[in-house]
Amino acid sequence: xxxxxxxxxxxxxxxxxxxxxxxxxxxxxxxxxxxxxxxxxxxxxxxxxxxxxxxxxxxxxxxxxxxxxxxxxxxxxxxxxxxxxxxxxxxxxxxxxxxxxxxxxxxxxxxxxxxxxxxxxxxxxxxxxxxxxxxxxxxxxxxxxxxxxxxxxxxxxxxxxxxxxxxxxxxxxxxxxxxxxxxxxxxxxxxxxxxxxxxxxxxxxxxxxxxxxxxxxxxxxx
Amino acid sequence: xxxxxxxxxxxxxxxxxxxxxxxxxxxxxxxxxxxxxxxxxxxxxxxxxxxxxxxxxxxxxxxxxxxxxxxxxxxxxxxxxxxxxxxxxxxxxxxxxxxxxxxxxxxxxxxxxxxxxxxxxxxxxxxxxxxxxxxxxxxxxxxxxxxxxxxxxxxxxxxxxxxxxxxxxxxxxxxxxxxxxxxxxxxxxxxxxxxxxxxxxxxxxxxxxxxxxxxxxxxxxxxxxxxxxxxxxxxxxxxxxxxxxxxxxxxxxxxxxxxxxxxxxxxxxxxxxxxxxxxxxxxxxxxxxxxxxxxxxxxxxxxxxxxxxxxxxxxxxxxxxxxxxxxxxxxxxxxxxxxxxxxxxxxxxxxxxxxxxxxxxxxxxxxxxxxxxxxxxxxxxxxxxxxxxxxxxxxxxxxxxxxxxxxxxxxxxxxxxxxxxxxxxxxxxxxxxxxxxxxxxxxxxxxxxxxxxxxxxxxxxxxxxxxxxxxxx
Numbered sequence: 001x002x003x004x005x006x007x008x009x010x011x012x013x014x015x016x017x018x019x020x021x022x023x024x025x026x027x028x029x030x031x032x033x034x035x036x037x038x039x040x041x042x043x044x045x046x047x048x049x050x051x052x053x054x055x056x057x058x059x060x061x062x063x064x065x066x067x068x069x070x071x072x073x074x075x076x077x078x079x080x081x082x083x084x085x086x087x088x089x090x091x092x093x094x095x096x097x098x099x100x101x102x103x104x105x106x107x108x109x110x111x112x113x114x115x116x117x118x119x120x121x122x123x124x125x126x127x128x129x130x131x132x133x134x135x136x137x138x139x140x141x142x143x144x145x146x147x148x149x150x151x152x153x154x155x156x157x158x159x160x161x162x163x164x165x166x167x168x169x170x171x172x173x174x175x176x177x178x179x180x181x182x183x184x185x186x187x188x189x190x191x192x193x194x195x196x197x198x199x200x201x202x203x204x205x206x207x208x209x210x211x212x213x214x215x216x217x218x219x220x221x222x
Numbered sequence: 223x224x225x226x227x228x229x230x231x232x233x234x235x236x237x238x239x240x241x242x243x244x245x246x247x248x249x250x251x252x253x254x255x256x257x258x259x260x261x262x263x264x265x266x267x268x269x270x271x272x273x274x275x276x277x278x279x280x281x282x283x284x285x286x287x288x289x290x291x292x293x294x295x296x297x298x299x300x301x302x303x304x305x306x307x308x309x310x311x312x313x314x315x316x317x318x319x320x321x322x323x324x325x326x327x328x329x330x331x332x333x334x335x336x337x338x339x340x341x342x343x344x345x346x347x348x349x350x351x352x353x354x355x356x357x358x359x360x361x362x363x364x365x366x367x368x369x370x371x372x373x374x375x376x377x378x379x380x381x382x383x384x385x386x387x388x389x390x391x392x393x394x395x396x397x398x399x400x401x402x403x404x405x406x407x408x409x410x411x412x413x414x415x416x417x418x419x420x421x422x423x424x425x426x427x428x429x430x431x432x433x434x435x436x437x438x439x440x441x442x443x444x445x446x447x448x449x450x451x452x453x454x455x456x457x458x459x460x461x462x463x464x465x466x467x468x469x470x471x472x473x474x475x476x477x478x479x480x481x482x483x484x485x486x487x488x489x490x491x492x493x494x495x496x497x498x499x500x501x502x503x504x505x506x507x508x509x510x511x512x513x514x515x516x517x518x519x520x521x522x523x524x525x526x527x528x529x530x531x532x533x534x535x536x537x538x539x540x541x542x543x544x545x546x547x548x549x550x551x552x553x554x555x556x557x558x559x560x561x562x563x564x565x566x567x568x569x570x571x572x573x574x575x576x577x578x579x580x581x582x583x584x585x586x587x588x589x590x591x592x593x594x595x596x597x598x599x600x601x602x603x604x605x606x607x608x609x610x611x612x613x614x615x616x617x618x619x620x621x622x623x624x625x626x627x628x629x630x631x632x633x634x635x636x637x638x639x640x641x642x643x644x645x646x647x648x649x650x651x652x653x654x655x656x657x658x659x660x661x662x663x664x665x666x667x668x669x670x671x672x673x674x675x676x677x678x679x680x681x682x683x684x685x686x687x688x689x690x691x692x693x694x695x
Contacts (some may be wrong), residue, residue, distance in 0.1 A: 120414040121386075139379060141370060150447050152364070159371045173386045189347055195367065196358070198352065201360055 008053040008127050014048035015134040018168060019110070022141035025161055026106050027099045031089050031153055035080045038157050042072030045164050049171040052140035056174050068167060074193050076160060080153065083196065087203060097148040109140040138165030152202055156195040163188050223331045224265050224272045226538035227257045231322030235611025239260040244297035247314050251293035254321065258286035268402050269578050273331030276689035277468065284542055287323045288457040288549050291628040291664035295553050295630035296450035298660035302560045302611040303448050309353050310687035313448065319344040321453060333381050333399045336466055340430060341498040343459055344370050351447040358569055361664070362442035369439040373429025380422030384470065389414035392587065397590050401469050406474035417472045417481040422485055423470040432517045435522055442514035449556030453549035456516045461541050464520060468527060469692045484695065488528025490527060492617070495624040496519025502631035508555050511635060515591060518628050525621065526606045527695050529613065534695035536605035538687050543598035543672050547590045550668035554584045557661045567635065572644030579658065581640050583665050588636035590672055
């Protein structure tokens with residue numbers, strides 16, 4: 001395989017798009033719009049993985065691209081949307097860290113990812129290094145989203161977007177066994193299912209999904 | 223043979239989802255235990271995606287043993303947990319699925335498969351924590367899901383980077399994440415990548431093993447689920463996570479130029495020990511108290527593996543001893559909370575006077591977990607201190623201090639729980655399945671096993687553990 005200009009540019013474009021949608025997820029306050037941004041990230045992920053399959057000439061990656069498209073771009077966003085409709089959260093605006101503050105923190109995390117990954121991978125190919133840096137940035141943005149959100153659905157979307165970053169990292173490494181990607185996709189589905197089940201339970205018990213309410217029930221509180 | 227051991231619990235989980243019988247649960251666990259015994263004579267080699275060696279063999283045997291005793295205990299406790307029929311199905315299926323995932327996590331040669339197995343085991347236990355559906359149970363389960371989700375994601379990133387480091391040498395494919403293949407190339411692989419991978423793996427799996435600073439899910443998860451689940455969480459899941467760290471460390475430590483993995487592990491271990499030793503003094507909830515003691519002991523084991531050399535033997539022995547004694551304590555405290563109708567330490571006083579069989583077993587269990595002779599935790603902690611004093615004397619002081627503070631807290635709790643005048647019982651003991659022996663029998667069996675490990679280690683087992691210590695560090 002060769003790293004001509006085009007493979008490199010397209011991989012960067014797709015990875016950059018994922019990073020961008022990570023930032024959108026970070027500041028988007030309305031839950032319905034957040035679902036849209038998450039679906040976009042999933043679709044970009046599927047394209048990025050398929051592109052990697054194309055330049056690495058690895059048919060297995062097309063399968064994981066298909067799985068990613070089905071699970072992350074279609075199934076989970078649809079389920080989230082159904083949830084939001086069912087629980088009547090369309091207009092819900094979630095308080096969290098301010099937009100400016102979360103964007104600044106996000107930029108700092110991207111810088112951190114580059115500082116960590118680029119020196120450590122000095123020996124590897126340029127595409128791989130930068131892909132890994134982008135992937136780690138997406139992971140860290142997902143983490144940041146989980147920290148700044150108080151709404152249960154926001155936290156779950158953060159966790160799922162963090163997994164998107166992981167799949168991007170795995171697809172960039174040549175010869176990563178398929179078992180990893182299949183297992184990841186399957187587990188993400190289960191994770192989403194379990195989280196959805198909990199969201200219903202939370203709703204049933206507290207009639208709210210604001211997790212700051214939960215801290216009163218720490219067991220040793222009273 | 224290992225594949226059969228893994229498949230059996232999953233099969234049993236399916237059956238139990240249809241027909242939730244505690245007896246079937248026990249039968250499946252017993253079959254698993256017998257199968258695990260046949261592994262003793264099986265060849266120690268790679269078989270497809272699985273690997274059997276001296277490091278995972280003792281842990282598999284331990285898991286099978288605790289799986290069996292916990293199944294018996296859980297049958298006895300079942301009426302008291304008060305599950306709806308649907309919850310009982312979920313509970314039994316999740317228990318067996320957890321056992322299967324745990325065996326897979328221990329036996330996997332492929333680190334990607336190991337990761338998936340640990341994630342699967344976590345999801346099974348998350349569901350069990352939420353079974354009681356109270357506010358505190360939901361808070362515990364949510365925290366467990368989110369924190370462990372983050373931890374496991376970081377571990378996957380570490381696994382990917384590890385594969386990346388080895389990729390120029392293994393050539394990719396299914397072998398890229400095989401532990402045995404990684405061992406062959408660890409020496410040549412890029413040290414910077416290996417360091418990066420190990421840090422992510424340590425923090426990621428360390429979350430699951432309950433090492434500070436990402437330990438905060440552990441006390442709540444142990445306190446809110448069914449009692450039997452706390453026993454397998456402490457006895458099996460924490461070990462599986464620590465075992466994954468040991469595998470990563472064995473690969474990374476081959477390379478001279480990497481950040482010293484042992485020092486990182488010892489640092490996190492010591493931090494967990496000191497934090498837990500102080501936290502033990504402020505606990506009011508009996509099961510959270512035991513869970514904090516699990517953090518302490520996982521910290522100790524991580525510290526021992528971090529020191530490496532002869533101390534790694536102490537680490538292996540400590541993992542075994544801690545699992546046995548801690549799950550026994552969870553059995554006993556679970557029974558006591560049932561009798562007294564409360565989980566608060568102050569409501570559980572004077573157990574020796576009220577319930578001698580339970581009380582005395584609890585006294586012995588607390589003496590064992592505090593690291594007093596003749597139980598095996600004494601041998602392992604003694605070896606740790608001795609090694610630390612001989613090789614890193616300036617670390618022996620915080621280590622000894624942490625052990626002392628924790629042991630005093632444990633003994634204080636023992637005195638309060640067991641000795642002195644009894645608090646009133648909430649209700650007469652419920653007629654449990656198999657009488658009180660189904661509750662106390664497993665606990666005594668665990669204490670006896672810990673005693674044998676401490677007093678008279680059989681020679682073949684000693685050789686096995688020494689070989690395990692060589693692999694681990």
